[in-house]
Amino acid sequence: VFKSGLMMKPIFDKARANPKKVVFAEGEDERVLRAVRTIIDDKLATPILIGRPRVVKARIEKIGIDLKIGRDFELVNPQKDSRYKDYWQLYHEIMQRSGITPDIAKAIVRTRPTVIASLMVQRGEADAMLAGLTGRFPKILQHIQEVLGCKNGVQQAATLSGISTEYGNFFFCDTYVNPDPNAEQIADSAILAAEKLRDFGKIPRIALLSYSSFGSRDGESPNKMRKALQIIQAKAPDLEIEGEMEADIALIPELRESIFPNSKLKGRANLFMMPNLDSANMAINLLRNFTKGVTVGPILLGCKQAAHVLIPTASVRRIINMTAIAVVDAQHKDAER
Template sequence: GKNKRIAFADGEDERVLRATQVVLEEGIARPILIGRPAVIEARIERFGLGIQAGRDFEVINPEDDPRYRDYVSLFHSLVGRNGVTPDTARTIVRTNTTVIGALAVKRGEADGLICGLQGRFIKHVRDIRSIIGLQPGISDASALSMLIMPRGAFFLADTYVNQNPSADELVSIALQARDHLKRFNIEARVALLSYSNFGSRDGDSAFKMREVYAKLKVAAPDLIVEGEMQGDLALNQELRERYVPETVLRGEANLLIFPDLDAGNIGYKITQRLAGFEAYGPILQGGDKPYLDLSRGASAKDIMVSGLLALIKARY
């Protein structure tokens, strides 16, 4: 793990600097910080941290990096036909640290990217997607969020990207999420969420989740999956068995698949705040290389854990 290189787009941020110290102390990875060296050095001194640029981590300086021209020409070759002129490309590669980090990953100079402490989430997703690209056969990125509570880890998708995914897209999101859980040595127990329990209600969303269930049974016969069902049934075997005594899902589901972005984002945020669980991610699924997009409220610990998640992805 310690030879993997994780790029941090917000390299001047105090939380990133504190996370960098932990990453180095624990021997987790080799950090690459994107930011102005003088600002990074001054802040390290101000916060009393024991890390040093060059010795402990690499810096990519947006204002003056020897690779600047190479980065610009790669960026323009990727987005030049999307209305980005060479002049605009030059400006973006000077000022947008997420783009710089994504280009470092694309060029093989970093193994994963962590970004998102500044700016809008979906903008980061678009920037990264246009540079790193998607895995073959994937129609779009999706977001997998993680909640850690005393009784275990729960994963939720899609919490940030796809507004109203089709049944086929939800099948793809569920299978990608299952693969992520495998990387953490966790067997996915999937609940397909709805306002309907096993055909009790009709409506577009309920029909869609029923279709997802049928398609997953064909695409992944060994997958532990149940639905469509309401959230309480997903987490309570006794309630679930009142509807389907023969359910394959035992105990609590640990991977919750939502019918649309409204449900996914609201469900995730409310659970996190009301219950005070530790929330990590989201991991962006579907990208050709590992990247994580943090929320603006992320702490140093969130950032460090996210580094670990990116690393686990980079190893596979």
């Protein structure tokens, strides 16, 4: 049993109830091929892979798994696809005022599988996408946002990372995208992250973290988190959220009760909103190594369509987990239409 299994069970159950078409930008990667076999067996999604047929066939034979192009998955060949003209023309239409000429659009669509995957989702040929096993996270995210954009009212996408430990499941935001989010961006991310926790079967209990607790100190970080709290309370007054506070106060209810008895947050927090990218990324990596916990994510928040950016070190299990999360996202997008 994988360590992330219990944490992911509600997501897997939802995905199996209504599988969606998921396109994988790095369809030639052996990890994707191994993941696809499990995704098919577990009926989580209908996979679409981007890759060269010769390379994909050779790698399937090399790793010795029972997969066949056409029977088990659709393969999009970036070097030869009947929709190539439609793709580059759509990409040019989207990017023509960003210095992208028709010739540049043609070259990008031939060579950037993330762009192809994004265009497939935009055109409705796939319901969700995963990319990022090769390349740098910011560049992959840039391609996705250029084609798909952010949800209405969301300033900037963000990421949520979860960790399963012997002490419980915890979530951190924003772990990969915004170096120094403003109060409005933190508020947007908190509301989106709370929605995602419900997909995991969790009641979101949110702590806005800083080096100050309930006005004990002033400074750029605590002031920002206080402002974020005001925005969240106006937009989502039913959320169980409190701040700003130090990390130990978020984790120890008795300590919080002793210094701030009127806290709206009851019990131990499970969603930690961090003041910047440094603190979020370091916090989850320290916790993962100290507890030997297993992480899930990064989960992209705020994208107009169902899309996620994998990290280059992603394991087969992480790809499977993120596929299920992408399917559930796509289900939500359908419900919103």
